[in-house]
Amino acid sequence: MPADTADVVVVGAGVVGAATAWYAARSGRSVTVVDRGSVAGGTTGAGEGNILVSDKPPGAELDLARLSSALWRDLAVEVGGFEYDTKGGLVVASTPAGFDALVALAARQHAAGVETVVVPAGELAEHEPHLTPSLAGGVLYPGDAQVQPMLAAARLLRAARTKGARVRTGVEVTGFLRSGDRVTGVRTTAGDLPAGAVVNAAGTWGGEIASLAGVDVPVLPRRGFILVTEPLPRLVRHKVYAAEYVADVASDDADLQTSPVVEGTEAGPILIGASRERVGYDRTLSVRVLRALAAQAVALFPVLAGVQVIRAYRGFRPYCPDHLPVIGADPRAPGLFHACGHEGAGIGLAAATGRLIAQLVDGDRPELDVTPFRPERFA
Amino acid sequence: MATSPYDVAVVGAGPAGLAAAAAALAGGARVALIDAGRQPGGQYWRHRPGDLGAVADLHHDLGAFRALVAGVAGAVRYFGQHVWNVSGSAADGFAVLTAETEVAARSLVLAPGAYDRQVPFRSWDLPGVYTAGGAQALLKGNEVLVGRRVVVGGTGPFLLPVAAGLAARGAHVAGVYEANAPAGWARHTAAVLPVAAKLTEGAGYAAALARHRVPFHSRRAVVAAHGEQAVEAVTVAKLDREWRIVPGSERIVECDAVAVGWGFTPQLELPLALGVATRVDADGSLVVEVDERQRTSVPGVYVAGEACGVGGAPLAVAEGEIAGTAAVAAPVPARLRRRRRALRRFAAAMHAVHPVRDGWQSWLGDDTLVCRCEEVTAGEVRAAVDDLGATDARTAKLLSRAGMGWCQGRVCGYATACLTASASGSATVSALDLQGVSERPIAVPISLGRLAGDAGHTGQQ
Numbered sequence: 001m002p003a004d005t006a007d008v009v010v011v012g013a014g015v016v017g018a019a020t021a022w023y024a025a026r027s028g029r030s031v032t033v034v035d036r037g038s039v040a041g042g043t044t045g046a047g048e049g050n051i052l053v054s055d056k057p058p059g060a061e062l063d064l065a066r067l068s069s070a071l072w073r074d075l076a077v078e079v080g081g082f083e084y085d086t087k088g089g090l091v092v093a094s095t096p097a098g099f100d101a102l103v104a105l106a107a108r109q110h111a112a113g114v115e116t117v118v119v120p121a122g123e124l125a126e127h128e129p130h131l132t133p134s135l136a137g138g139v140l141y142p143g144d145a146q147v148q149p150m151l152a153a154a155r156l157l158r159a160a161r162t163k164g165a166r167v168r169t170g171v172e173v174t175g176f177l178r179s180g181d182r183v184t185g186v187r188t189t190a191g192d193l194p195a196g197a198v199v200n201a202a203g204t205w206g207g208e209i210a211s212l213a214g215v216d217v218p219v220l221p222r223r224g225f226i227l228v229t230e231p232l233p234r235l236v237r238h239k240v241y242a243a244e245y246v247a248d249v250a251s252d253d254a255d256l257q258t259s260p261v262v263e264g265t266e267a268g269p270i271l272i273g274a275s276r277e278r279v280g281y282d283r284t285l286s287v288r289v290l291r292a293l294a295a296q297a298v299a300l301f302p303v304l305a306g307v308q309v310i311r312a313y314r315g316f317r318p319y320c321p322d323h324l325p326v327i328g329a330d331p332r333a334p335g336l337f338h339a340c341g342h343e344g345a346g347i348g349l350a351a352a353t354g355r356l357i358a359q360l361v362d363g364d365r366p367e368l369d370v371t372p373f374r375p376e377r378f379a
Numbered sequence: 380m381a382t383s384p385y386d387v388a389v390v391g392a393g394p395a396g397l398a399a400a401a402a403a404l405a406g407g408a409r410v411a412l413i414d415a416g417r418q419p420g421g422q423y424w425r426h427r428p429g430d431l432g433a434v435a436d437l438h439h440d441l442g443a444f445r446a447l448v449a450g451v452a453g454a455v456r457y458f459g460q461h462v463w464n465v466s467g468s469a470a471d472g473f474a475v476l477t478a479e480t481e482v483a484a485r486s487l488v489l490a491p492g493a494y495d496r497q498v499p500f501r502s503w504d505l506p507g508v509y510t511a512g513g514a515q516a517l518l519k520g521n522e523v524l525v526g527r528r529v530v531v532g533g534t535g536p537f538l539l540p541v542a543a544g545l546a547a548r549g550a551h552v553a554g555v556y557e558a559n560a561p562a563g564w565a566r567h568t569a570a571v572l573p574v575a576a577k578l579t580e581g582a583g584y585a586a587a588l589a590r591h592r593v594p595f596h597s598r599r600a601v602v603a604a605h606g607e608q609a610v611e612a613v614t615v616a617k618l619d620r621e622w623r624i625v626p627g628s629e630r631i632v633e634c635d636a637v638a639v640g641w642g643f644t645p646q647l648e649l650p651l652a653l654g655v656a657t658r659v660d661a662d663g664s665l666v667v668e669v670d671e672r673q674r675t676s677v678p679g680v681y682v683a684g685e686a687c688g689v690g691g692a693p694l695a696v697a698e699g700e701i702a703g704t705a706a707v708a709a710p711v712p713a714r715l716r717r718r719r720r721a722l723r724r725f726a727a728a729m730h731a732v733h734p735v736r737d738g739w740q741s742w743l744g745d746d747t748l749v750c751r752c753e754e755v756t757a758g759e760v761r762a763a764v765d766d767l768g769a770t771d772a773r774t775a776k777l778l779s780r781a782g783m784g785w786c787q788g789r790v791c792g793y794a795t796a797c798l799t800a801s802a803s804g805s806a807t808v809s810a811l812d813l814q815g816v817s818e819r820p821i822a823v824p825i826s827l828g829r830l831a832g833d834a835g836h837t838g839q840q
Contacts (some may be wrong), residue, residue: 310787
C-alpha cells in the first residue's frame with residue numbers, strides 16, 4: 001500500500017458521508033471525504049432535517065430509524081451545534097376511518113418500541129392550539145426530532161477533522177482504482193486517492209458512483225419543494241402532518257403527490273412540505289406544487305393564511321424502488337461500501353448508517369442486521 | 380383574469396420599462412405594464428403618491444418622463460402589484476404572477492431595476508443609517524428629510540444628487556465622503572464627451588453643493604457609526620489605494636443621519652427564475668447577458684436597464700426602447716444602437732472610476748453585523764468558511780444564516796459573497812457566488828392564503 005493510502009475514502013460530503021467520516025475517524029481510521037460540490041450542497045441542504053420514527057411501519061427501516069434517533073441524541077451532546085430539537089411529531093387524520101387506521105398503525109409501532117400517544121379530536125388543541133378543529137384525531141410521537149441538516153453535516157465533518165479526517169470539496173470522483181476485482185481507491189479530478197475502503201455516500205447521485213465501479217445501484221431522484229415562511233414566534237410546536245403522508249412516502253407513483261407537513265423551527269420560520277414527483281433533475285419551480293402545498297397547510301392551520309412565504313427551495317430525494325436505503329459492502333466490488341438511497345429520510349437515518357458502515361469497514365459485526373439494505377438486492 | 384395573452388408583458392415601470400412599453404405599443408402590440416408602485420416612474424422618477432407634478436426641482440429629465448408616460452397610455456396597467464414569480468416559455472407562453480392576478484403574455488420584457496449596494500460598517504444597524512437611495516426616495520416620494528444634519532458617503536456619482544436634494548430641502552449636509560477620487564474621470568474623456576449631458580448634469584450638482592457650502596471629500600469613507608439609541612456621529616477616515624484606513628486619519632463627524640451607497644445591485648430574481656445566462660459586470664455585480672437587441676439566452680425574454688449592467692436612467696431608457704422594439708420584431712434604429720453604445724461606454728468609465736475595493740472588509744470587527752435581519756456577524760460568516768468548510772457564498776449563507784431573514788440577502792448578499800471569497804482565498808467573487816445570493820424563487824413575500832389561490836384569504840399586512 002502506498003504511504004498516503006487512507007483507510008477510508010468517503011464519496012459525498014452530505015450528512016451521510018459526514019456521519020460515516022465521523023464514526024470512522026472516531027474509531028481511529030484515517031479518512032478522506034471528497035465531494036464534487038460543497039459541504040452539504042446536495043439533498044442534505046434541501047430538506048427539513050427530520051429525524052422521524054413516526055412515518056415508518058414496523059420493519060427494517062423502523063429498526064434503523066430507532067437506532068439512528070438514539071445516536072443523534074448522543075451526537076447532539078458529543079458534537080452539537082446543529083439545532084437538535086426534540087419537538088415531537090403529531091400525525092393527524094381528517095376522517096374517522098383515517099383515525100382508526102392511524103391508531104392501528106401506532107399500536108403496531110408501539111409494539112416495536114416506538115413511544116406513541118393517541119390524541120382524541122377534543123385534545124388536539126392542547127398540543128397544537130392553531131390546528132383546524134375539523135380533524136378526527138391524531139397520534140403524538142414524542143421521539144420525532146429535527147436538526148438543521150447543513151449544520152449537522154458541517155459540524156460532523158468538523159468533528160471528524162479534529163480526529164484527523166481530511167475533507168476535499170470541489171473534487172470529483174471520475175473512476176475507481178482496482179486490483180483485480182477489488183476496489184483500492186478512487187480516481188479524482190485532483191489525482192488518485194488510494195484507500196483500504198471506499199464508501200459511496202453520494203446520495204441521489206449514488207447510482208452514478210456505483211456505475212463507475214461497474215455495479216448497478218438503482219437510485220433515482222424524487223423531487224420535493226419546501227415553502228419557508230417569515231420568522232414567527234412558535235405558532236406550530238411539533239412537526240405536524242397528515243396521515244396520508246405515510247402512504248405518499250410509500251407510493252411508487254411517478255406523478256405528483258402532496259400531503260401537508262407543517263413544522264415550526266428553532267430559528268423562527270415555519271417549513272411547509274411535502275411534495276413528491278419523479279421528474280428527473282428538473283429544477284424549475286412548479287407553481288402548481290407550491291399552490292397545493294400552501295392550500296394544504298392553510299387547511300391544516302387556518303391561521304397561516306395571512307403568514308408570508310419568503311422563500312421556496314427544492315431538492316431531489318435519493319429514491320430506490322423498494323424505498324429502503326442501500327447500506328453495506330458490495331460483494332460485486334470488494335472494498336466498496338454503499339451508504340445511499342435514503343429517499344426523504346437521509347438526515348434521520350444518517351447517524352445509524354454512518355455507524356454501521358464504520359463497523360463494517362472495521363470488520364466488526366454491525367449492531368443492526370443490514371441484510372435488508374444489501375446493495376445487490378435489486379438484481 | 381382569464382384574458383387572452385398579451386403580446387408583451389413589461390415588468391417594471393421605471394425608465395427602462397416605460398420605454399419598452401411605449402416602444403411595443405408604438406409597434407402595434409397589446410401590452411401589459413406591471414409595477415409594484417401605484418404610479419409610473421420607478422425609483423428614478425419617484426413622486427409623492429397621486430402627484431406626478433410634485434418635487435420637480437429634485438428631478439432630472441422630467442420632459443422625457445412625461446413623454447414616456449404619455450407613450451404608455453395604451454398599456455393595460457397592473458400597478459401596485461408585486462410580481463412573486465415568472466414562468467413559462469416562448470412556446471407555451473409566459474405567466475407573470477402577482478398576489479392578485481396572473482398575466483399571460485407571448486413575450487416578456489423584464490426591467491426590474493436595481494437597489495443600493497451596501498457594505499457593512501460598525502453600528503450600521505443604528506436608526507438613522509440610511510441607504511443613499513432610501514434617503515432620496517423619502518425626499519422624492521414623501522418630501523421627508525432623513526435628518527437635520529446628514530453625512531453622505533460611499534462611492535459613485537449618485538451621491539451628488541442625494542446630497543444636493545437634501546441640501547435643497549434644508550438639511551445641513553455635513554459632508555460628502557467619496558471613497559474614490561473623481562479626478563479619475565480625467566482619464567475617461569473619450570467616454571464622457573459623446574454624452575455631454577452627463578457632464579452638465581454632474582456640473583449642476585457640483586454647483587448646487589457649492590452653493591449650499593457642502594464640503595466634498597474624496598478618498599474618504601464613513602467607516603463606523605456611533606450612538607446610543609440612534610446615530611449621533613460617524614467616524615470618517617482617509618483610505619489608501621486598497622481602501623484600508625490610513626492610520627491616524629479617523630475623524631468624528633456629528634450628525635443625526637447618514638446616507639450611504641456603494642453603487643447598485645441589480646434585482647435579478649425574475650430573470651434568474653427563468654434561467655437566463657448572467658455575467659459579472661465591471662462593477663462586480665451579477666447582471667443579465669443580453670445581445671444588441673436586449674435578448675437574453677431564453678427565447679422570448681428581453682431584459683433592459685440596470686439588470687443588464689448599472690448605467691443610469693438615460694441608458695435604461697435607450698435599452699427599454701430597444702427591448703420593446705425588438706419584442707414586437709421591429710427593426711431597431713441605428714441611432715438607438717449608437718446611443719446605447721455611447722452610454723455603455725460612459726457606464727464602463729463610471730465603474731472604472733468608482734470601484735468598490737476589498738479593503739472595506741478591514742473596517743469590520745468580528746462582532747460587526749453583516750446580516751441585520753438574522754443578526755449574523757462578520758466573524759460568524761468567516762467561521763462558516765474557516766470552521767465549517769463553506770467554499771462558496773450559498774453554503775456560507777446556509778451555515779451562518781446570513782441572508783436567510785426577511786430581506787433574503789438583498790442587503791447583505793454582496794457583502795457575504797465578498798467575505799466568503801476573501802476567507803476562502805479567492806481573488807475575486809465569482810458569478811456562481813453572486814448567483815447563490817441572488818436567486819429567490821419567490822421574488823417577493825406572498826401570503827400562504829394568496830399563494831393557495833383562495834380569494835377569501837386576502838392576507839394580513
